[in-house]
Amino acid sequence: MDVADLGLPVDVPSTALFTDQYEFTMVQAALKSGTADRRSVFEVFTRRLPEGRRYGVVAGTGRLLDAVENFRFDAGVLGFLREAGIVDEPTLAWLADYRFSGNIWGYPEGEVYFPGSPILRVEGSFAECVLLETVILSVLNHDSAIAAAASRMSSAAAGRRLIEMGARRTHELAAVAASRAAYVGGFDSTSDLAAGFRYAIPTVGTSAHAFTLLHDSERGAFRAQVDSLGRGTTLLVDTYDVAEAVRTAVEVAGPELGAVRIDSGDLLLVAHRVRRQLDELGAVDTRIVVTSDLDEYAIASLAAAPVDAYGVGTQLVTGSGHPTCSMVYKLVARARSADPAAPLEPVAKKSLGGKMSIGGRKWAARRLDEHGVAEAEVVGLGEVPAELADRQLLVPLVTAGEVVGREPLDAARDRHIAARSALPMSAIQLSRGEPVLPTEYA
Amino acid sequence: MDVADLGLPVDVPSTALFTDQYEFTMVQAALKSGTADRRSVFEVFTRRLPEGRRYGVVAGTGRLLDAVENFRFDAGVLGFLREAGIVDEPTLAWLADYRFSGNIWGYPEGEVYFPGSPILRVEGSFAECVLLETVILSVLNHDSAIAAAASRMSSAAAGRRLIEMGARRTHELAAVAASRAAYVGGFDSTSDLAAGFRYAIPTVGTSAHAFTLLHDSERGAFRAQVDSLGRGTTLLVDTYDVAEAVRTAVEVAGPELGAVRIDSGDLLLVAHRVRRQLDELGAVDTRIVVTSDLDEYAIASLAAAPVDAYGVGTQLVTGSGHPTCSMVYKLVARARSADPAAPLEPVAKKSLGGKMSIGGRKWAARRLDEHGVAEAEVVGLGEVPAELADRQLLVPLVTAGEVVGREPLDAARDRHIAARSALPMSAIQLSRGEPVLPTEYA
Structure with a gap:
């Protein structure tokens, strides 16, 4: 069904204010100090999976691309920033022309990830990239949390139909994104009409x-x-x-x-x-x-029961105990100017206390064993080794400001099933354990 | 600051699709069977608080009133319902004229609640009331969960400033509602510019x-x-x-x-x-x-430290372990016709298994002891006893379809502080325990 012509009552005209104030004040200060246009690389990654989980699921990529495309400053938004005294006039003038012009690569939607996986890489000037931090993390942290829970439930359901019916348990628009993420994670349908309207997910009820x-x-x-x-x-x-x-x-x-x-x-x-x-x-x-307070464990416990379909609400839309991921958006490299020839220098926070990160622009690949089963998530700097060249995980999503990575939602759903199937069998165990793949730094 | 003229980029034109499909199919079937206009009373309540919590906090009321007011069916929405085959033509015709014309009473925003408290009461025809179920629950379940966590954090902070900075950990629009609910629960400011824009909450960063x-x-x-x-x-x-x-x-x-x-x-x-x-x-x-992975326990543990303000993210926007409430929306009474003179008959689900509810249109009052401290949540049917008449909790929010309960956000914030202060001292203990007030059925 084509929903493009129906308007988008669950969309918003601009995503520019889904942003923490400090992104704006950093832009202002960097514009003044002459560092705003330094060529920069930001990466999204997690330091760990939720406790006991074997893999993560990337979801929200399609929404993220919409958010980047709609990140614009109209008169109303600029008027608010001026009236509230958030930024000064030179910054307002810069924002008025804002349009992301850089490049974004990412793990494609539905792909699995592990601690340290460079799930998204955003390149451009410091100012244009830093502004996107909050909205990118909001989308990925929320949607990936739901997709991870959905994936566990769809493993447990072992082919029986799964209905998403959690709208009433979460924010009304988070619910629409949750339906979408659940579909990526393997659900079949939703009770949420806004999700049917916006994403053409089959609706039931x-x-x-x-x-x-x-x-x-x-x-x-x-x-x-x-x-x-x-x-x-x-x-x-x-x-x-x-x-x-x-x-x-x-x-x-x-x-x-x-x-x-x-x-x-x-x-x-x-x-x-x-x-x-x-x-x-x-x-x-x-x-x-059946539809009463189900989660992946309850679904698994009903495997031998004569049940044809499961309706899942609360535990799905709250990520089955893990309602958010811990993805962060970090500056990992920057040049000392806007010159494309200026070398990118790795940068990283050094202070003690467990929030270390690894500087430098990274690639990632999934190494397979001789049977075609994934055996390691390999993350590295510089050149990709030849034997991993065709196992790379990052794909172009935005090129020179143009969205190039849009795809039908079913492509993400199919990809997730394929990616999960290529993991070692223990990936789909529901019991607590370590990430099913080790992350190796090449 | 007056934000009314700035437009509402975080609002949506209609809330009518934030609705589970079965609400629509029930309307269709009831229109056909002649029961759609039966005078009905629905109530929102919880059977329990999240484990160990001493009280709940009503939040989202202001958003709920917006949602009811914007619950309309334009051509795009009707076109979707027709194309997707959700309902038939007579139902579409009925929806085209939809406008809630009934009455809503509720605990005012910021008020505390307990198991069985009739937090909201919606009266009108069956069809006009049942349609509102999903969006009402989405708003109340989400916002109240955040406000409850915020309230515990604000107790623990004991007057030090609290900054909400969790936007990146939750859906981008849930984040705006979370900022609002955190403010009701006692937070002072937010990093989220959309929350500043939409609700004039002070922003920092x-x-x-x-x-x-x-x-x-x-x-x-x-x-x-x-x-x-x-x-x-x-x-x-x-x-x-x-x-x-x-x-x-x-x-x-x-x-x-x-x-x-x-x-x-x-x-x-x-x-x-x-x-x-x-x-x-x-x-x-x-x-x-200080701003690193704080929750109410970490805040309390820093009480003796020379800290002036706390920035809280993840644990706030995920309800500090309880990202949703378990509020339900139940038909508790109905007449056999639309006639205002037809008697309301209490109704309730009877099946075994822990999902019992109590039929009948309820009142609620909070009884105080001789020192003015709350000692019980009293819920009853019929006449309110004279000694509780001035301690009633339900206030009119919508009268004959007109919103009458709108108020400034600061009124809800002040009310919450007053309501919490009137509870027994043990309410603000962070340790797990029973609800601080018993619910008595009069």
Whole structure:
């Protein structure tokens, strides 16, 4: 479905204020000191994965490209910066013409990552690059956290359908991004209509307990739903007594009933009972959807239960215990001028206390063993060794200010499944462990 | 500052698609079955607080009122619903005229709440009320989670200044709402310019490590910053050697230096050393700001350290371990027609498994003991007892479709401080415990 012509009610006209104030004051001070146009390289990476996680998942790249493209200063934004006294007039004049003109490379969306992976590399003048820090990190830290949880859940679901239904548990626009990231991580559909609208993710949904309670009887509610949505609909059977509801559901809809949904109780036990009852009633093709406080562990524990689809809310949109990643955006190299010929000098924070980083513009490649299974994330400076040349991870996303890395969301979703499949088998264990690949510095 | 005329680049034209699909299919089925206009009462409440928390904080009310007011269906939205086959033509016609015409009462923003508190009550026809479920829960669940964490941090900070700087750790628009909720919970300022723009929250920020690394020397960077931002600025002193940086900072800016910021290391130890050094250098009024991975426990542990302000990021915007609340939106009563004279009948889900709720339209009041300290959250049906009549918690927010509950953000912030102060002393203990007030059903 083409959504391009429908307008974008969940977009915003400018992303320029999704920015920490210090980015602006640094630009002002650098403009004054003559360092603003020094050629610079910033990189995004994490020092660690969330505790116990085996791999991370890059998500949000498509949104990030939108954010960079829309990072502009109109009169309203400039007026605010002036009135609030954030920056001076020369800086406002510079901002008025702002348009990112540099280059961005990154791990493509859906790719996996490890501690130290240079997930994104932003090159240009110091001033044009530093301004993008906050919004780039917001997008990647949020979306990658959701995609990582989604990926674990989709491993656990082992091919059964996964429905994202967490909108009500997170900020209304974070929810739209969460649906998108969940899709990248392997989910099949969403309850969130804004995500359907904005990203053409398949949407699903039929009814809640309120609909049953609204009617004078459960039978009346089921009849009303089937009359309106057809026999293929999903009837919610746990408002009163489940066995009674299943019997009524099949009486009302016939054995063609599409599905029943169970939203409370011991799902393992109830799913077995309901399956048996449906089969006895002849509704052998009626599916069972479960939706109560699921996470990847609960999904895994239902592997042997007769469940056809899982609806996941809270634990998905909160990253299953890890609602954010710890990605940072660091200046790793800079020249002493804007001259393309001026050498890039590696730079890095040196102070003690665990926040060290490694200076220099990096490449990254994933080395495979003789069976084609990934065995190391290799990160290096300078020339890429010949044997890793075709295993490089960074791809061009923005070239001379033009977005070149846009792709359909399904490409990211397919890439994630392929990248995860190429990891050692232990990657998809849910138990806590070390990153499944070591990061080697070449 | 009046931001009303600056446009709203972080707003959206319509909130109507921040909605789970089943709300729409329920409306369709209810329109067909003739139950859509039954007079209905929905309530928002939680069954429990996050584990160990003593109280919850209502936040997002102002945003919720915006969301209800902007819940409209323009041609683009209707076109999407039609093309995607979400609802039928009679439903689309009904949606085209949608405007919430009912009443909403709620705990005012900043108020505290407990398990079972009827935080919000929405009354109108079934169809007009059910549609608002998802967006209302998104706003309240997100914003209240942030405000609860902020409240604990502001208790721990005991009057020292708190800066919200978590934008990069959460979705870019969730970040704006998080700044707002943090302000309600007691924070003083934010690094997020969009939050300054949208909600007139004071913004702060000066420089990052990248600015020091950009320059040929730390001294050069400090000079550039002071030249541009003045001696009152905050210099970041942990890029290389802290003691060296503090010496350089005072040499460059003089004893009038506004503040130094420490972003790594053992903050307790380093803060003491830096304070001593600043005092020896005559910079006795130079403040110390700390900003590294703080949460309410770290803030409390620095109570005896010479720290003037705390910058908090990750743990604030992720709710300090509890990134969402478990608020639900339940149909608690309905009539059998639209007739205002038709009696409201309490309804409630009955199925076993821990998701019980209590039917009926509720009032709530906070009972005080003889010293004026809160001693119970009292929730009841029917008439409010005379002795609790002036302690009622629900206030009108929307009356006959008109928003009547809008107020300045500072009113919510002040209310929160007052409400928290009226709780028993143990409310502000950071240790895990039971809700500080019992909920009694009258």
